[in-house]
Amino acid sequence: MTQAAGVLEPARAPYIRVVGVVSAAHFVSHYYIIVLAPLLPFVRDEYQVTYTQIGLAFAAFNVVTAMFQTPAGFLVDRLGARALLIVGLAIGAIAFITMGLVNSFWVMVAMFGVAGVGNTVYHPADYTLLSQHVSSDRIGQAFSVHTFAGMLGSAVAPASLLLMESVWGWRGAFVGTGVLGFSVALLLLLLRDSSTATTAASAIRTKSETSAAGWQLLLSTPILLNLVFFVLLAMISGGLSNYSVVALGALYGTPVTTANAALSGNLLLSAIGVLAGGLLVTRTKRHSTVATLGLTAMALSVVLIAGVDLNSLALIATMSLGGFFSGLIMPSRDMIVREVTPPGSFGKVFGFVTTGFNIGGIVSPLIFGAIMDHGSPRMVFLMVAAFSLIAIVTVATRPRQAS
DSSP, X not given: OOOOTTOOOGGGOXXXXXXXXXXXXXXXXXXXXXXXXXXXXXXXXXXTOOHHHHHHHHHHHHHHHHHHHHHHHHHHHHHOHHHHHHHHHHHHHHHHHHHXXXXXXXXXXXXXXXXXXXXXXXXXXXXXXXXXXXXXXXXXXXXXXXXXXXXXXXXXXXXXXXXXXXHHHHHHHHHHHHHHHHHHHHHHHXXXXXXXXXXXXXXXXXXXXXXXXHHHHHTSHHHHHHHHHHHHHHHHHHHHHHHHHHHHHHHHOOOHHHHHHXXXXXXXXXXXXXXXXXXXXXXXXXXXXXXXXXXXXHHHHHHHHHHOOOOHHHHHHHHHHHHHHHHHHHHHHHHHHHHTOOTTOHHHHHHHHTHHHHHHHHHHHHHHHHHHHXXXXXXXXXXXXXXXXXXXXXXXXXXXXXX
C-alpha cells in the first residue's frame, strides 16, 4: 500500500519533534496523577467529605489503570499508538473538565475512574511511538527525555494547580487541567504517523489467535521478570518517597525539615540521573550491568542510612546520591524491556510490564505502613535495600530473548 506524501517515516522522523510531543504526553500523564493532591483541602471543604471518601477517587484511578493497561497495550498494537494516545489524552481531559463543571462528589469519583481509563494508554503508546520513530542509536536518550518529562509534570503540577486555584478556584483548576490535555492531543493530531497496527496478514487472523499469541509472549520468562522488576522499582520508590521522612523522625529524631530536604534531594537528583542515564545508554549495550551497579549503589546508600545516624549534610548527600542512581538506571530499565520485545508488540509488552508500577503502588503502602505501625522504622530502609537486591536478581538472570 502506498503511503501518502508527507507521512512521517521512521528513517526521516524529526527526532526533536517526535520525542518532544510524546514526552509532552508523558508530562500530562504525570500531571494528571498529581491533580487531586494539592487541591484536596479545597475539594474536601466544598463537599464536606472524609479523607477516606476522598481516597476513593485515588483508588478508582489506580485500580482502573492496573486492570486495563495491558488490554490497552493490545489495542495500541492493533489500532495504532498515535490514535490511542490522542484518545487517552481526550478521555482524561473530558474527565477533569467534567469534575470542574459538575457539582457532585460521586461524579468526581466516577470521573477519576474514567481518567484512569485514559491513563492506561500512556506507557504502551509512548514507548511504541518512540520505538517506531527513533533510531536505535538514539532510543536510549529518547527514553530518558520521556521519563524526565514525566517527572517534570509531577514537579510542576502542585504550584501550577494552586496558581489556577487562586485565580479560578479549584473547579477552574480542574478545567485548566483538561485544557492542557486537549492541547497536547492537538499537537499529536498534527504529528503524522505512518505506523499501522495491523498488516494485511495480521488483519485476517482471528482475535482469539492474536490474543493467545500475545498472552503467550507476556507470560514468557523475560517479560515476567521485567514485570517483577517494575513492581520492585515501584516499591523501592514508594518506600522512600512516602515513608522516609516519618521513618527518619522515628529512628533518629530527624527534624521534619531536614528529612524533607533529604527527600527533595533524592527526587531532584533522580531527575538529573535520568538525563545522565540517557547519555550512558548510548555508550554501552550492557544495560543489565548498568542496572545492577545502580541498584547496588542504591542499596548501599539506604543501608548506610539505616545503620548510621548521619548529620544533616551527610544525610541529604546520601539520600541525593541514592536518588541519582535510581534515576540513572531508568533508561537502561526501558532498554532492557525493549531488547526482549518483538517488533509489533511494544504496546502490549510495555503496557503489561509498566502495570508493575500500579501493583507496586498498591502493595508498597501495605508493607511499609505495617512496618511503621509495628515500630520498626529501621526496617523501612532495610526493606528498600532488600527490594533493590532482589531487583538485581531479576535483571541478572533474565534471558536475552523473549520466548
